[in-house]
Amino acid sequence: MGVIDTDICVIGAGSGGLSVAAGAVQMGARVVLIEGAEMGGDCLNTGCVPSKALIAAANAAQALRAGFAGVPGREPSVDFAAVKDHVQAVIDEIAPVDSQQRFEGLGCTVLRAWAKFTGPREVQAGDTTVRARRFVIATGSRAFVPPIQGVDKVPFFTNETIFALRDRPAHLLVIGGGPIGMEMAQAHRRLGCKVTVIEGAQALGREDPEMAAVVLDALRAEGIEIREGQGVVRLAGTEGAVEVTLADGTSVNGSHLLMAVGRQAHLDGLGLEAAGVDHDRKGVTVDARLRSVSNRRVFAIGDVAGGLQFTHVAAYHAGIVIRQAVLGLPAKATMRAMPRATYTAPELAQVGLTEAEAREAHGDAVQVVRAEFAHNDRAIAGRQGKGLVKVMVVKGRPVGAGIVGAQAGELIGLWALAISAKLRMSAIAGMVAPYPTLGEVSKRAAGAYFPRNSLIILC
Numbered sequence: 001m002g003v004i005d006t007d008i009c010v011i012g013a014g015s016g017g018l019s020v021a022a023g024a025v026q027m028g029a030r031v032v033l034i035e036g037a038e039m040g041g042d043c044l045n046t047g048c049v050p051s052k053a054l055i056a057a058a059n060a061a062q063a064l065r066a067g068f069a070g071v072p073g074r075e076p077s078v079d080f081a082a083v084k085d086h087v088q089a090v091i092d093e094i095a096p097v098d099s100q101q102r103f104e105g106l107g108c109t110v111l112r113a114w115a116k117f118t119g120p121r122e123v124q125a126g127d128t129t130v131r132a133r134r135f136v137i138a139t140g141s142r143a144f145v146p147p148i149q150g151v152d153k154v155p156f157f158t159n160e161t162i163f164a165l166r167d168r169p170a171h172l173l174v175i176g177g178g179p180i181g182m183e184m185a186q187a188h189r190r191l192g193c194k195v196t197v198i199e200g201a202q203a204l205g206r207e208d209p210e211m212a213a214v215v216l217d218a219l220r221a222e223g224i225e226i227r228e229g230q231g232v233v234r235l236a237g238t239e240g241a242v243e244v245t246l247a248d249g250t251s252v253n254g255s256h257l258l259m260a261v262g263r264q265a266h267l268d269g270l271g272l273e274a275a276g277v278d279h280d281r282k283g284v285t286v287d288a289r290l291r292s293v294s295n296r297r298v299f300a301i302g303d304v305a306g307g308l309q310f311t312h313v314a315a316y317h318a319g320i321v322i323r324q325a326v327l328g329l330p331a332k333a334t335m336r337a338m339p340r341a342t343y344t345a346p347e348l349a350q351v352g353l354t355e356a357e358a359r360e361a362h363g364d365a366v367q368v369v370r371a372e373f374a375h376n377d378r379a380i381a382g383r384q385g386k387g388l389v390k391v392m393v394v395k396g397r398p399v400g401a402g403i404v405g406a407q408a409g410e411l412i413g414l415w416a417l418a419i420s421a422k423l424r425m426s427a428i429a430g431m432v433a434p435y436p437t438l439g440e441v442s443k444r445a446a447g448a449y450f451p452r453n454s455l456i457i458l459c
């Protein structure tokens with residue numbers, strides 16, 4: 001194709017890159033979008049979308065198993081291959097939104113090749129050279145595989161390969177007790193697999209211990225074995241018979257192995273040295289504007305920006321970059337009100353500071369208020385009373401909130417708004433929530449900050 005001169009060259013067609021491309025081209029910018037793998041990136045093909053589709057099927061199986069008052073439960077008959085057909089069908093239904101055809105229809109030039117910088121303002125993609133005023137690196141991340149003895153000889157899965165497995169594992173071993181590991185552990189357990197999770201430190205260790213304990217107790221009650229505080233020192237075995245040896249000398253045997261120990265920025269082969277773009281193992285070194293500190297033409301967003309690795313972070317970053325690169329407006333990224341959620345049952349969600357982080361940052365100025373799901377009428381009616389909302393407050397404003405319980409990922413949005421907009425607790429306490437809803441539990445938590453004001457507290 002030769003040489004293309006453009007306004008913005010986006011490298012990576014995952015959620016962040018697609019958001020930049022769509023926003024920029026619709027504002028009149030010339031956009032080249034480069035993707036060497038699948039359109040939609042990790043989120044669509046091997047991450048958020050397939051995992052939530054699998055979880056939905058697992059939840060349906062568990063609902064049948066659990067039954068309800070007057071509705072006897074029974075063990076479900078799970079067709080594991082058909083579940084994976086459902087996962088693929090969900091991907092296929094969403095894929096057109098991220099497709100090459102759609103973005104070409106919007107006016108983008110889409111190049112399906114691997115990109116490599118050949119200079120500070122030039123990228124090679126296949127037989128095409130792209131020169132641009134601004135470059136946006138949005139190449140995402142990939143599963144990290146730790147250098148455990150024997151890892152090169154033992155078959156294992158990551159999030160990038162587990163969804164293609166069509167035969168149900170008899171006993172799934174999960175190395176890693178973070179959100180991905182725990183979500184996949186529970187989903188496979190509910191679909192009829194025996195599951196053991198192995199975590200070198202604490203499972204869900206990044207989360208508030210009180211909130212994490214509610215989730216871990218629920219997973220153990222479903223029959224998931226969770227081994228904490230023991231690192232893995234050796235792997236052995238073959239397909240269908242895997243042995244994991246722990247630091248204390250004990251071993252765990254299973255039929256399949258899933259690596260879920262974290263992710264690493266995908267920067268291989270980009271030729272960042274040729275572009276003069278500083279980077280490390282976490283990603284591109286950027287400033288608060290998400291611009292490379294060593295090449296002002298280059299931005300990095302999402303997982304390769306070296307911070308939180310979530311799809312919604314990448315989308316947020318995209319807006320920050322568009323405001324600067326297209327509109328010429330100043331914009332800086334802040335993670336102060338960035339929510340996260342773990343989609344186990346019960347769900348666990350957090351925005352802002354945890355209790356420990358708030359006390360470290362604000363000391364005695366922090367007040368912690370809470371409300372239990374057990375006192376919420378909708379939760380009681382649905383037998384979903386295990387859970388709580390915990391809010392960290394400084395001078396009348398929330399600086400962090402955590403929720404564990406049914407639909408926590410949906411409920412955290414209110415607190416994300418409150419922290420982002422710097423609302424006072426009185427705004428939440430004074431709102432009118434429909435009755436009966438789980439959302440009332442947040443109003444009750446806010447009302448608990450005003451114990452003497454009987455007009456604000458939800459009765």
